[in-house]
Amino acid sequence: MYALIDCNNFYVSCERVFNPKLINKPVVVLSNNDGCIISRSDEAKRLGIPMGAPVFKYRSVLRKHGVQVLSSNYPLYADMSHRVMSILKRFVLDIELYSIDEAFLSFHGYDNYNIYNYALQIRKTIFKWTGIPTSIGIAPTKALSKTANKVARRHPIKTKDVYIINNEFKRIQALKYSSLNDIWGIGRRLSKRLEDKGCRTAYDFTLLPKAWIRSNFSIVEFRLQQELRGKSTLKLDFIKNKKSIATTRTFEKPLKELKQIKERVATFAVACAEKLRKQGSVCNIMIIILQSNFFRKDLKQHSTTKIVSLPYSTNSSLVLNNQAMYAVDQIFKNGIEYKKAGIIVSGLSQINNSQLSMFDQEDPRHHNLMNAIDNINFKYIDKVKLGNQNLKIKWKMKQNFLSPQYTTKLDDVINVI
Amino acid sequence: MSKESNLNFFIPDNESTLDAILISSGISAGFPSPAGDFKQDRISLDRELIKNKEATFFARVNGQSMIDAGLEDNDLLVIDRSLEPSNNKIAVCLIDGEFTVKRLRVEKERIWLQPENPSYSSIEVTEENQLIIWGIVTNVIKKV
Numbered sequence: 001m002y003a004l005i006d007c008n009n010f011y012v013s014c015e016r017v018f019n020p021k022l023i024n025k026p027v028v029v030l031s032n033n034d035g036c037i038i039s040r041s042d043e044a045k046r047l048g049i050p051m052g053a054p055v056f057k058y059r060s061v062l063r064k065h066g067v068q069v070l071s072s073n074y075p076l077y078a079d080m081s082h083r084v085m086s087i088l089k090r091f092v093l094d095i096e097l098y099s100i101d102e103a104f105l106s107f108h109g110y111d112n113y114n115i116y117n118y119a120l121q122i123r124k125t126i127f128k129w130t131g132i133p134t135s136i137g138i139a140p141t142k143a144l145s146k147t148a149n150k151v152a153r154r155h156p157i158k159t160k161d162v163y164i165i166n167n168e169f170k171r172i173q174a175l176k177y178s179s180l181n182d183i184w185g186i187g188r189r190l191s192k193r194l195e196d197k198g199c200r201t202a203y204d205f206t207l208l209p210k211a212w213i214r215s216n217f218s219i220v221e222f223r224l225q226q227e228l229r230g231k232s233t234l235k236l237d238f239i240k241n242k243k244s245i246a247t248t249r250t251f252e253k254p255l256k257e258l259k260q261i262k263e264r265v266a267t268f269a270v271a272c273a274e275k276l277r278k279q280g281s282v283c284n285i286m287i288i289i290l291q292s293n294f295f296r297k298d299l300k301q302h303s304t305t306k307i308v309s310l311p312y313s314t315n316s317s318l319v320l321n322n323q324a325m326y327a328v329d330q331i332f333k334n335g336i337e338y339k340k341a342g343i344i345v346s347g348l349s350q351i352n353n354s355q356l357s358m359f360d361q362e363d364p365r366h367h368n369l370m371n372a373i374d375n376i377n378f379k380y381i382d383k384v385k386l387g388n389q390n391l392k393i394k395w396k397m398k399q400n401f402l403s404p405q406y407t408t409k410l411d412d413v414i415n416v417i
Numbered sequence: 418m419s420k421e422s423n424l425n426f427f428i429p430d431n432e433s434t435l436d437a438i439l440i441s442s443g444i445s446a447g448f449p450s451p452a453g454d455f456k457q458d459r460i461s462l463d464r465e466l467i468k469n470k471e472a473t474f475f476a477r478v479n480g481q482s483m484i485d486a487g488l489e490d491n492d493l494l495v496i497d498r499s500l501e502p503s504n505n506k507i508a509v510c511l512i513d514g515e516f517t518v519k520r521l522r523v524e525k526e527r528i529w530l531q532p533e534n535p536s537y538s539s540i541e542v543t544e545e546n547q548l549i550i551w552g553i554v555t556n557v558i559k560k561v
Binding site: 020021023083086087125128129130131406407410413414415416417 | 469470471472474475476477478479480482493494498499509511514515516517518549551
């Protein structure tokens with residue numbers, strides 16, 4: 001059996017542990033730069049505020065209902081997530097950390113356990129120790145555990161936040177009540193194609209002929225259908241290192257000058273290179289992203305990406321920076337107000353087993369130089385930068401509604417009278 | 418190139434299973450340090466004060482209500498949420514949406530939050546109050 005454990009409204013729940021004034025009130029948490037709503041309390045959901053909604057569109061709704069608005073406090077969420085995941089590891093050996101607030105558990109070899117009661121105990125412990133409420137779905141496959149989780153979340157009182165699919169009747173019933181969008185990994189485009197085929201529920205999807213799925217979709221959807229039929233095809237994924245690394249930011253104010261954009265992109269390239277070095281990886285593909293403000297229909301729009309295939313695998317700040325600057329020169333357009341930029345590095349491999357290139361090799365001195373820079377920046381906090389990064393400008397995220405870092409800063413702990 | 422081959426081939430012996438133990442610290446000749454057998458971990462306050470790190474949080478005391486229990490204004494409290502509340506324990510509680518630190522007094526069906534300062538009076542928790550016991554105080558850290 002597999003289980004999916006999901007922290008309910010995770011960011012809001014983290015805030016509520018330390019700020020009781022938020023309990024039983026509508027609360028939303030905003031994305032970086034206070035742009036969009038990325039976590040909602042149940043009360044806020046009931047007001048019809050959708051996930052990912054841009055704040056400016058819902059300003060009047062938020063005000064009218066006295067919704068508490070908070071900037072995202074990632075140091076807090078990361079610490080609370082770490083606590084939850086560590087507690088899980090005390091109960092189950094095999095865990096896949098799926099996201100900051102979700103994990104898959106494997107219950108193989110737990111035949112003599114009452115898994116439902118065990119899950120209730122896990123849930124109770126996490127809530128008591130951290131204050132974070134969770135929901136758990138249990139089923140014979142990973143995809144079905146995700147479906148079971150949705151059932152638990154939808155009927156918290158009836159299920160006591162834990163739902164187990166352990167027979168055909170429950171499997172079919174749960175799938176009949178799941179829409180296509182609820183299925184794990186079925187995007188909007190795919191569900192449109194399935195709807196055209198007459199599918200309305202997840203159950204309808206499982207009834208489509210295997211061969212038709214195989215010839216019309218990819219192996220991913222084929223496996224997914226197998227999973228939802230109750231045949232396990234996906235195992236837990238323990239990949240430690242990421243497959244790609246991204247640094248992207250929305251600017252507080254739109255940027256129009258090439259020089260400004262280049263400064264930002266250079267900083268992102270250096271940040272990506274640092275992240276690569278930290279996990280001992282090198283990359284051979286870099287993607288540069290520039291975006292104007294999509295919501296400002298009155299302005300000229302330009303959103304573009306440039307994919308650069310690097311001549312050799314690298315994690316050198318110098319190489320990534322040079323390539324990124326060259327790419328920005330090519331894609332930048334005058335007269336556009338850019339709102340967002342970013343760098344994604346991909347094609348990662350471990351330093352030791354990266355492929356050698358026939359003609360181009362990295363200057364071996366880069367390796368030592370990067371080591372030296374990393375050591376200095378670790379000791380003296382970001383003292384060494386590249387020439388095209390601005391030393392004076394402090395780019396600050398817009399975080400007007402930020403809560404204290406209750407668990408990671410001594411000056412920010414809660415006060416008790 | 419008509420020379421006879423002078424290469425000898427050896428076949429490795431995979432049968433014998435004599436396992437060698439890796440001693441990663443290296444082996445040195447000479448007299449071993451007499452202190453080696455007595456090596457112990459240095460005293461760690463983290464280990465001493467934090468018994469359950471997933472459930473441990475900190476809070477700052479604000480005010481004088483617990484002064485006779487040794488909790489002074491601005492002291493740092495170590496709180497363990499995994500401990501069960503019981504009579505006589507000092508707890509961080511949420512009463513009607515406010516954080517407070519008090520001694521728990523439990524008597525049959527009645528609960529009091531008792532301050533440790535004669536100029537403050539006990540609060541009896543009634544059905545109208547919403548009480549959540551947030552965590553149990555295990556240690557007080559104070560600057561001198």
